[in-house]
Amino acid sequence: xxxxxxxxxxxxxxxxxxxxxxxxxxxxxxxxxxxxxxxxxxxxxxxxxxxxxxxxxxxxxxxxxxxxxxxxxxxxxxxxxxxxxxxxxxxxxxxxxxxxxxxxxxxxxxxxxxxxxxxxxxxxxxxxxxxxxxxxxxxxxxxxxxxxxxxxxxxxxxxxxxxxxxxxxxxxxxxxxxxxxxxxxxxxxxxxxxxxxxxxxxxxxxxxxxxxxxxxxxxxxxxxxxxxxxxxxxxxxxxxxxxxxxxxxxxxxxxxxxxxxxxxxxxxxxxxxxxxxxxxxxxx
Amino acid sequence: xxxxxxxxxxxxxxxxxxxxxxxxxxxxxxxxxxxxxxxxxxxxxxxxxxxxxxxxxxxxxxxxxxxxxxxxxxxxxxxxxxxxxxxxxxxxxxxxxxxxxxxxxxxxxxxxxxxxxxxxxxxxxxxxxxxxxxxxxxxxxxxxxxxxxxxxxxxxxxxxxxxxxxxxxxxxxxxxxxxxxxxxxxxxxxxxxxxxxxxxxxxxxxxxxxxxxxxxxxxxxxxxxxxxxxxxxxxxxxxxxxxxxxxxxxxxxxxxxxxxxxxxxxxxxxxxxxxxxxxxxxxxxxxxxxxxxxxxxxxxxxxxxxxxxxxxxxxxxxxxxxxxxxxxxxxxxxxxxxxxxxxxxxxxxxxxxxxxxxxxxxxxxxxxxxxxxxxxxxxxxxxxxxxxxxxxxxxxxxxxxxxxxxxxxxxxxxxxxxxxxxxxxxxxxxxxxxxxxxxxxxxxxxxxxxxxxxxxxxxxxxxxxxxxxxxxxxxxxxxxxxxxxxxxxxxxxxxxxxxxxxxxxxxxxxxxxxxxx
Numbered sequence: 001x002x003x004x005x006x007x008x009x010x011x012x013x014x015x016x017x018x019x020x021x022x023x024x025x026x027x028x029x030x031x032x033x034x035x036x037x038x039x040x041x042x043x044x045x046x047x048x049x050x051x052x053x054x055x056x057x058x059x060x061x062x063x064x065x066x067x068x069x070x071x072x073x074x075x076x077x078x079x080x081x082x083x084x085x086x087x088x089x090x091x092x093x094x095x096x097x098x099x100x101x102x103x104x105x106x107x108x109x110x111x112x113x114x115x116x117x118x119x120x121x122x123x124x125x126x127x128x129x130x131x132x133x134x135x136x137x138x139x140x141x142x143x144x145x146x147x148x149x150x151x152x153x154x155x156x157x158x159x160x161x162x163x164x165x166x167x168x169x170x171x172x173x174x175x176x177x178x179x180x181x182x183x184x185x186x187x188x189x190x191x192x193x194x195x196x197x198x199x200x201x202x203x204x205x206x207x208x209x210x211x212x213x214x215x216x217x218x219x220x221x222x223x224x225x226x227x228x229x230x231x232x233x234x235x236x237x238x239x240x241x242x243x244x245x246x247x248x249x250x251x252x253x254x255x256x257x258x259x260x261x262x263x264x265x266x267x268x269x270x271x272x273x274x275x276x277x278x279x280x281x282x283x284x
Numbered sequence: 285x286x287x288x289x290x291x292x293x294x295x296x297x298x299x300x301x302x303x304x305x306x307x308x309x310x311x312x313x314x315x316x317x318x319x320x321x322x323x324x325x326x327x328x329x330x331x332x333x334x335x336x337x338x339x340x341x342x343x344x345x346x347x348x349x350x351x352x353x354x355x356x357x358x359x360x361x362x363x364x365x366x367x368x369x370x371x372x373x374x375x376x377x378x379x380x381x382x383x384x385x386x387x388x389x390x391x392x393x394x395x396x397x398x399x400x401x402x403x404x405x406x407x408x409x410x411x412x413x414x415x416x417x418x419x420x421x422x423x424x425x426x427x428x429x430x431x432x433x434x435x436x437x438x439x440x441x442x443x444x445x446x447x448x449x450x451x452x453x454x455x456x457x458x459x460x461x462x463x464x465x466x467x468x469x470x471x472x473x474x475x476x477x478x479x480x481x482x483x484x485x486x487x488x489x490x491x492x493x494x495x496x497x498x499x500x501x502x503x504x505x506x507x508x509x510x511x512x513x514x515x516x517x518x519x520x521x522x523x524x525x526x527x528x529x530x531x532x533x534x535x536x537x538x539x540x541x542x543x544x545x546x547x548x549x550x551x552x553x554x555x556x557x558x559x560x561x562x563x564x565x566x567x568x569x570x571x572x573x574x575x576x577x578x579x580x581x582x583x584x585x586x587x588x589x590x591x592x593x594x595x596x597x598x599x600x601x602x603x604x605x606x607x608x609x610x611x612x613x614x615x616x617x618x619x620x621x622x623x624x625x626x627x628x629x630x631x632x633x634x635x636x637x638x639x640x641x642x643x644x645x646x647x648x649x650x651x652x653x654x655x656x657x658x659x660x661x662x663x664x665x666x667x668x669x670x671x672x673x674x675x676x677x678x679x680x681x682x683x684x685x686x687x688x689x690x691x692x693x694x695x696x697x698x699x700x701x702x703x704x705x706x707x708x709x710x711x712x713x714x715x716x717x718x719x720x721x722x723x724x725x726x727x728x729x730x731x732x733x734x735x736x737x738x739x740x741x742x743x744x745x746x747x748x749x750x751x752x753x754x755x756x757x758x759x760x761x762x763x764x765x766x767x768x769x770x771x772x773x774x775x776x777x778x779x780x781x782x783x784x785x786x787x788x789x790x791x792x793x794x795x796x797x798x799x800x801x
Contacts, residue, residue, distance in 0.1 A: 061661065063657075063661075088660045088661065089659075089660040089661075089662075089663050089664055089665050089666065090663075091663075092660075092661060092662055092663030093663035093664075093665070098661070098662070099661050101657075101658070101661070105655050105657060105658040105661070106654075106655070106658065107650070107651050107654035107655055107658065108654060108796050108797075108798070109650075109654055109780055109792055109796045109797030109798055110647075110650060110651065110654060110782070110792075111782045111784075111785065111792065113782075113784055113785065113786060114647060114650075114782060114783060114784060117647055117783075117784060118647050118648065118651040118659070118662060118664070119662045121644050121647070121648050121651075121662065121663070121664050122663050122664070124644040125644040125645065125648075128643055128644055130645070141643070149784070149786075153786070162786075165785070165786045165787070166782065166785045166786055166787055166788070166790070168792040168793070168796045170796035171793075171796060184662070185661075185662075188662055188663055
């Protein structure tokens with residue numbers, strides 16, 4: 001961690017990743033990566049194909065168990081959660097970290113509204129006496145369900161899908177499915193929202209709408225946004241903090257302005273001639 | 285004349301149709317040359333082969349002509365002959381040629397019926413009657429839909445079915461005892477009890493396969509656990525049906541969880557194999573643990589359920605059903621009571637399932653069927669969700685098993701073979717996975733239809749005295765399955781009803797809904 005705490009993500013981190021490594025057999029996908037994700041920031045994780053971005057994501061969201069390293073989620077209102085010790089569903093249920101997927105994973109045969117209701121499963125389940133109480137009319141399920149519908153309605157409004165609430169999720173166009181996946185993740189009331197390439201496959205207009213949505217989440221909700229992105233225009237426009245990975249190692253970390261002019265980043269994205277490469281190697 | 289108004293020339297069409305039919309005839313020849321063309325005869329010199337060229341030629345000719353007709357009049361024309369018949373079941377307006385075709389078919393059907401009556405040609409009569417019935421039902425449906433376009437037809441159908449199920453035994457019993465019609469009531473009640481048992485089993489398995497998407501080939505194991513739980517408790521401790529019913533359900537649910545644990549990480553084919561093995565393990569234990577289960581001899585002397593403590597027995601001492609109500613004893617009373625017991629159990633299964641679908645756990649089941657990884661990313665504990673599906677499904681299987689034991693009065697491992705699991709699964713798949721109505725229809729069709737093939741008299745009148753339907757039951761069963769899977773690959777009711785909606789809920793096409801893996 002840097003000396004002078006001038007960066008927002010070092011002053012008030014929601015997620016601190018320390019010495020994260022992930023090996024698959026003999027292959028090192030992520031190699032000793034450390035960074036912090038700020039509580040009020042949009043943080044972007046970028047890097048060329050195969051740099052290990054999705055692996056980092058899967059470690060944070062519990063789909064992989066990291067080989068080494070510590071992932072600390074600092075919940076303001078309680079003790080910190082050590083994500084490397086939790087299984088995948090606990091990471092959402094307890095630490096309240098939500099994620100979306102690179103290849104959209106909705107429930108295609110369920111309606112848009114049902115998708116958002118499934119996302120609120122844990123709260124509703126408790127309110128219904130783990131469902132088996134509510135068969136006999138016990139518990140306060142009716143009220144809880146009404147609140148859940150209201151939250152779903154709010155997020156449908158935010159992503160502009162309210163008119164399509166009763167359609168099957170699988171029948172929506174691609175861009176709508178992407179936004180629905182974000183709305184579904186937000187319905188779990190997350191502290192940290194992890195988005196795996198949210199702008200992939202979107203056209204310029206949809207991409208702009210996505211930017212506005214993510215900024216609204218950062219500004220209005222109590223949710224930090226952490227995203228993987230290939231689309232530089234999205235990254236540079238909306239991120240407060242950019243982390244660059246290459247070959248499983250962190251090569252840059254800073255504001256978009258700082259990263260843009262970082263020679264390592266330029267080298268990783270554009271390639272370098274041999275003499276420039278030698279010069280880079282020599283740099284600290 | 286139909287061929288003339290299409291794009292391709294007549295000659296081209298004819299040659300392609302002929303080629304196609306020839307190919308079909310060759311395939312038929314290859315298939316049937318050994319099956320039908322040769323017959324082994326037990327003669328004095330041992331087994332000899334008797335060729336049957338005439339039969340083979342007839343079958344191949346039927347295939348050729350049939351394929352040619354299909355090619356010329358259905359597949360390769362702009363106006364397929366089948367279109368007016370399909371139109372009967374839509375609301376599209378008829379064209380003149382549709383009306384002409386239908387009228388011709390009607391006349392032919394009427395001729396067939398007439399032939400059936402005049403010359404006792406039962407086969408012609410039957411075909412004619414089927415054609416007339418088809419057209420009649422289609423026209424009636426069109427007329428009804430046109431007159432009352434906004435009736436909720438599905439609900440009316442369901443309500444009618446439930447009302448029929450509620451009143452059928454009482455009404456038929458009352459008719460019989462008043463007018464002495466000689467109705468085979470005992471057979472009817474036995475058959476409807478059997479059908480209702482399978483409806484209940486289908487609904488129970490529908491939770492595991494249809495909603496949670498877990499392919500279970502060993503469902504009969506829970507049926508067996510329920511049946512043996514009651515049989516053992518009744519014979520060893522003298523407990524009655526009503527006390528044992530919840531115990532049997534709980535025991536089966538427990539075994540559902542026991543099966544659930546080892547298979548938590550499995551999906552699809554692997555899950556199917558392990559559940560299949562579980563079903564066999566339970567059956568083989570029942571078969572070999574002779575000290576407890578009686579082995580192949582089974583357990584006999586299982587008591588019948590009582591009506592609030594009043595047994596159905598012929599000894600009128602004031603403590604029996606007939607004695608208490610002061611009515612004449614009739615063996616059918618017990619049967620009618622059993623009918624209502626299973627009807628209530630089945631309807632309870634349905635109500636609980638419908639309610640659970642609208643509760644968090646039911647939505648989690650369906651979400652798990654759609655995408656398990658997405659479920660976990662939303663904080664749903666899929667372990668608990670899977671176990672709850674297994675336990676709930678198994679519980680209803682156990683309740684049905686308990687009923688089965690009391691109805692038979694006897695249980696043995698023979699009643700719980702793999703074919704039972706297969707039939708229950710077939711009911712769920714045929715009905716449309718996840719659809720309660722579809723499963724009920726499929727159970728009626730499968731069990732009732734199978735039973736109908738037992739009625740040799742009617743079928744022998746059509747196909748001749750030597751015809752033995754028992755030999756063709758499996759063949760017809762297979763044909764029916766293939767036909768349904770061609771025309772309704774996702775089952776009888778293939779759409780999914782949403783569990784919640786903001787505005788008006790419309791059914792979701794089955795193509796979007798994932799199936800059990």
